[in-house]
Amino acid sequence: MAEGWKQIWEDILSALRGGETNRPTEAAPEDVITPDSALQADSAAEQTPDGDVVEDIDEDIDLSPTLDEPALIQTTGQTWLRRLRMGALYLLMGIILMCGLWFAGGYRWAPDVYFWWLRLTSPKPPASDVIATFEGGQITISDVETHMQLLVPDEYLAALSSPETLVAVIEDMVSDEMVRRWAAARQPDQDETFSHTMQHINESLNLESLDLQLHEGEIQVTESEIQTYYEANKAQLGDQTLDQAREQIRQTLVAESEQGYLKDYIQRLKDNASISRNFELLNVPAPSEDDLRRYYDANLENFKLPRQVVIDELQFPIGGDEAATRQDADDALLKIRSGATIEEVAQIIPSASIQSGTLVSEGMRDPAWDTSVFALTEGELSDVFRVGDTFYIVRLNQLQPAHTQSMDDVRQEVLDAVQQQKTDEWFETNASKTLVSLKGKQYTLGEFYQEYQELPISTQSQYAGTEGMKQLAESLIERLLLVEDTYDQLLDVENKPLADESRLQVLKQMMHQEEVDDKIQATDEEMQEYYDENIGLMSLPPKARIRYIRIGMGQTEDEQKAAGIRADEAYKKLVPGLFQQGAVFAEVAQEYSEDPDTAAQGGESPDWIGESDDILAEVELHSFHEVALSLPVNEISQPFQFGDSLYIVEVIERTGPEQLPFEQAKPYIEEILTQQKHDEQLVQLQEKLLKDANFVIYPTVLEAYFQQLPTPAPFNPIP
Numbered sequence: 163m164a165e166g167w168k169q170i171w172e173d174i175l176s177a178l179r180g181g182e183t184n185r186p187t188e189a190a191p192e193d194v195i196t197p198d199s200a201l202q203a204d205s206a207a208e209q210t211p212d213g214d215v216v217e218d219i220d221e222d223i224d225l226s227p228t229l230d231e232p233a234l235i236q237t238t239g240q241t242w243l244r245r246l247r248m249g250a251l252y253l254l255m256g257i258i259l260m261c262g263l264w265f266a267g268g269y270r271w272a273p274d275v276y277f278w279w280l281r282l283t284s285p286k287p288p289a290s291d292v293i294a295t296f297e298g299g300q301i302t303i304s305d306v307e308t309h310m311q312l313l314v315p316d317e318y319l320a321a322l323s324s325p326e327t328l329v330a331v332i333e334d335m336v337s338d339e340m341v342r343r344w345a346a347a348r349q350p351d352q353d354e355t356f357s358h359t360m361q362h363i364n365e366s367l368n369l370e371s372l373d374l375q376l377h378e379g380e381i382q383v384t385e386s387e388i389q390t391y392y393e394a395n396k397a398q399l400g401d402q403t404l405d406q407a408r409e410q411i412r413q414t415l416v417a418e419s420e421q422g423y424l425k426d427y428i429q430r431l432k433d434n435a436s437i438s439r440n441f442e443l444l445n446v447p448a449p450s451e452d453d454l455r456r457y458y459d460a461n462l463e464n465f466k467l468p469r470q471v472v473i474d475e476l477q478f479p480i481g482g483d484e485a486a487t488r489q490d491a492d493d494a495l496l497k498i499r500s501g502a503t504i505e506e507v508a509q510i511i512p513s514a515s516i517q518s519g520t521l522v523s524e525g526m527r528d529p530a531w532d533t534s535v536f537a538l539t540e541g542e543l544s545d546v547f548r549v550g551d552t553f554y555i556v557r558l559n560q561l562q563p564a565h566t567q568s569m570d571d572v573r574q575e576v577l578d579a580v581q582q583q584k585t586d587e588w589f590e591t592n593a594s595k596t597l598v599s600l601k602g603k604q605y606t607l608g609e610f611y612q613e614y615q616e617l618p619i620s621t622q623s624q625y626a627g628t629e630g631m632k633q634l635a636e637s638l639i640e641r642l643l644l645v646e647d648t649y650d651q652l653l654d655v656e657n658k659p660l661a662d663e664s665r666l667q668v669l670k671q672m673m674h675q676e677e678v679d680d681k682i683q684a685t686d687e688e689m690q691e692y693y694d695e696n697i698g699l700m701s702l703p704p705k706a707r708i709r710y711i712r713i714g715m716g717q718t719e720d721e722q723k724a725a726g727i728r729a730d731e732a733y734k735k736l737v738p739g740l741f742q743q744g745a746v747f748a749e750v751a752q753e754y755s756e757d758p759d760t761a762a763q764g765g766e767s768p769d770w771i772g773e774s775d776d777i778l779a780e781v782e783l784h785s786f787h788e789v790a791l792s793l794p795v796n797e798i799s800q801p802f803q804f805g806d807s808l809y810i811v812e813v814i815e816r817t818g819p820e821q822l823p824f825e826q827a828k829p830y831i832e833e834i835l836t837q838q839k840h841d842e843q844l845v846q847l848q849e850k851l852l853k854d855a856n857f858v859i860y861p862t863v864l865e866a867y868f869q870q871l872p873t874p875a876p877f878n879p880i881p
Contacts, residue, residue, distance in 0.1 A: 287860035293867065296336050296855040303867050309335055325868050332859060333852060340851045383415045391415060431643040438599035439639075443607050444631045446588045449580040457580045458569050465567040468524040471535060472560040474504045475517040475818065478553040487513060491546040491553040498543060504557065505794075517818035519559070519795025520704075525823060536561075550697070574768070597635065600642055610635060682843060684835035692831050693824050700827045705772035706816040708790055709747050709765035711755040713801075713808045728754065729801035729808040736798050736810065747798070747812050756807075766814070791816075 287293075294301045310331065388411045392404050399407050458465070478491045494507045494514055508516040524532055531549045538544055538558040546553055569576070593608030614622065614634060625634040693700060711732055715725045732754040735745040748764025755761035760768075773787055786804045793799055793813045801808045 285858065285860070287863050291863065292860060293863045294332050294336065294857065294859045296339070296852075296857045299339060301332060301335055303863070305335065306332065306867070325864060328864060328868060329859060333848070333857070336855055336857050337848055337851050340855055383412050387415055388412060432640075435601055435643060436599075437639060439635070440595070440597055441632050441635060443592055443595055443597055444635065445628050446581075446585050449577065449584050453580050453584070454573070454576050455569070457583075458572070458576050461579075462566065465572050467562075467565055467567060469536060469564045470521055470523045470562040471538075471558055472562075472815070473517075473520050473522060473535065474557045474559060475520060476504060476508060476555040477515045477517070478513055479515075480548075480551045480553065481513075487553060488546070490514065491555060495543075495546050495555055498555070498557075504555075517704075519813070519816050520818035521815055522817065524564075598639060598642075600639065605638075605642070610638065613638060682836055682839045684832045684839070688835055689828055689831045690824065692835060693827055700822045701819040702822060703773040704791055704816060704818050705770040706790055706793075707770055707814045708767050709751060709812045709814060710757075710760065710767065711751050711765055711810040712757040712760075713754060714756050715803070715806050715808060725808055726801070729810065733798075733801055733810055736812075744798075765812075770817075 288295065288300070289302075291302045291304070292300050293303055293306060306328075388408055389404065391411050391414070392399065392407060399410075402410075476491075476494055478487050478494075480487045490511050490513045494511050497507050497510070498504060502510075504516060505518065508514045522535075524536060527535075528549045530547075531554070534544060534547045534549075534554070535556050535558060538556070538561075540558055540561055542558055544554070544556045544558075546555055548554070589607060589611040593606060593611070595607050596604045597607045597610050598605045614625065614631070617625070625631055711729075713725050713729050713732070715722045732750050735750050736747060737744055748766075751765030752761050755765055757765075760766060771783075771787060771790060773784075773791075786809070789799055789802055789804075789809075790811050790813065793811065795813050795816055797813060799809075799811045801810050803809075
């Protein structure tokens with residue numbers, strides 16, 4: 163075997179040298195022109211200093227044509243072909259060798275290869291510490307270090323995990339300078355939105371510094387307090403000595419004292435400040451009944467409902483075998499017509515999925531689905547029909563004709579809309595009036611309402627109404643006092659580097675808005691194409707209307723046991739057992755539920771529940787939704803814990819996943835496509851900025867800097 167590999171290697175070497183293989187051959191005649199002699203003949207011509215060509219020709223050689231001349235031409239061509247083959251083989255062997263070394267751990271010297279390649283292809287730096295240049299400027303090693311330490315003071319070395327990462331940092335620094343030049347021409351400080359944003363950013367930076375200062379310097383913890391805490395919490399601290407646990411205890415005591423300290427600190431600021439409040443301006447007039455009626459009449463079209471059906475439905479998604487799926491659907495239809503329930507069939511046939519008691523509005527599903535289902539009469543079972551990639555069997559339980567919702571049906575919706583209109587009009591009319599005077603500075607109602615509208619929707623709801631807005635106004639007074647205090651302590655000067663970096667990020671967003679976002683448009687054709695390609699994703703999640711009983715679990719173990727007993731009692735009244743009639747849910751809810759608003763309505767929740775696009779809300783409510791949405795209509799759940807209460811739930815009505823028509827899906831699709839185009843355009847903008855700036859990077863300086871880092875990280879191999 164070893165001799166075989168040796169022979170193969172010798173053959174490769176022989177091929178690289180231009181020969182055949184290492185095999186015994188006959189000696190060539192002396193008068194045959196070899197590749198070497200051909201090369202010598204090619205190089206026999208020389209050029210004199212005067213430029214005349216002098217041919218060094220042996221006079222004994224017969225220059226007349228002979229039969230051997232074609233052999234010379236052919237051999238010369240073969241020589242050049244061999245040269246090409248030789249180069250290709252060298253390249254191939256190099257690639258094989260590099261791959262072998264890489265998988266043997268060669269990635270550890272990959273940065274050296276990277277820099278070696280750059281050295282061959284790039285210019286000489288103007289100075290030993292200049293790592294890059296661009297139009298009208300340069301970046302030194304010191305500039306890079308300062309930039310990285312400002313962004314991530316302790317972890318910046320981790321960001322320099324490879325030379326490519328370092329290059330990306332330098333490219334960003336050049337792009338930043340281009341943004342500054344753009345801003346100098348754009349003069350963004352005259353933009354009201356920009357100025358307002360920067361004001362908030364600077365205030366936040368100063369408040370963070372103040373919080374850190376109070377936390378670390380102002381709140382004192384005595385040694386006796388630390389010892390007392392240590393003695394009282396030895397079990398939790400384990401085997402730690404007092405010295406080992408001292409810093410941990412100090413931080414715990416500081417955190418416990420911080421809230422009270424900050425409250426006292428703010429109160430001292432209030433006591434020493436001149437504050438005038440005109441909170442009567444926050445009393446927005448309530449809408450009258452006439453206001454509600456006018457809004458209802460003007461928006462009557464919005465309260466019209468199309469035809470709706472309540473159905474039980476079996477779905478058979480078509481996989482790889484359409485014929486087998488159709489056979490399953492036909493078998494299911496036969497079983498139902500033979501007396502089996504839809505629920506029983508769904509358990510027997512694995513490919514079937516069931517939606518029971520689903521409310522569907524006309525136009526929410528595919529038109530072909532509507533045609534098949536809305537033609538049924540109440541109680542009628544459809545034949546098997548196909549829509550898209552699914553077979554369906556549907557029983558129509560109830561048909562609700564198209565109608566207009568009454569004023570009473572939509573009163574809360576109308577009230578919310580009219581109240582919002584009244585609020586907007588009130589604050590616009592009184593925008594210039596002074597709401598608060600603080601240390602001689604006046605803050606208007608318009609400025610306050612702008613702050614309110616910039617809050618997240620969930621936070622706005624916490625401060626809705628007159629009393630809520632008064633609480634918000636008081637919180638803003640406290641914020642203003644703290645901000646003024648940071649200026650008195652010159653924290654704004656201390657935070658200037660961070661403020662400058664934040665300003666740059668805002669400028670980048672403005673530039674992206676003007677140079678990229680304002681030029682991006684998703685066309686109707688693109689949105690329709692996306693809709694067609696992702697039709698399976700274009701649906702609303704199922705929702706349900708429910709009744710529920712809530713029983714608080716209390717704080718102590720005895721209270722929790724009592725809550726469990728009470729919940730079991732309520733459930734047994736609702737579901738007493740076989741052949742027994744359960745009590746009316748509304749009556750049991752009024753007797754047992756500790757949720758006063760819904761208990762008075764027989765436990766009925768006023769809103770539909772279901773999975774939400776609000777991630778935070780969904781994380782909080784997911785387990786409740788999971789139980790409620792798994793129940794068939796009119797079925798009652800066993801008691802289950804959610805949060806600090808026990809719940810019993812009955813589903814009154816439910817909808818299945820509803821296919822979104824194209825027009826309703828357009829806003830979501832437009833957002834997706836716009837973001838995709840935004841990302842693509844940003845890359846192009848970065849490339850354009852660097853090109854226009856005549857950006858040049860100097861690998862020799864980059865290599866020297868990279869190699870002097872404490873632990874230059876290798877390229878990570880692919881696992």
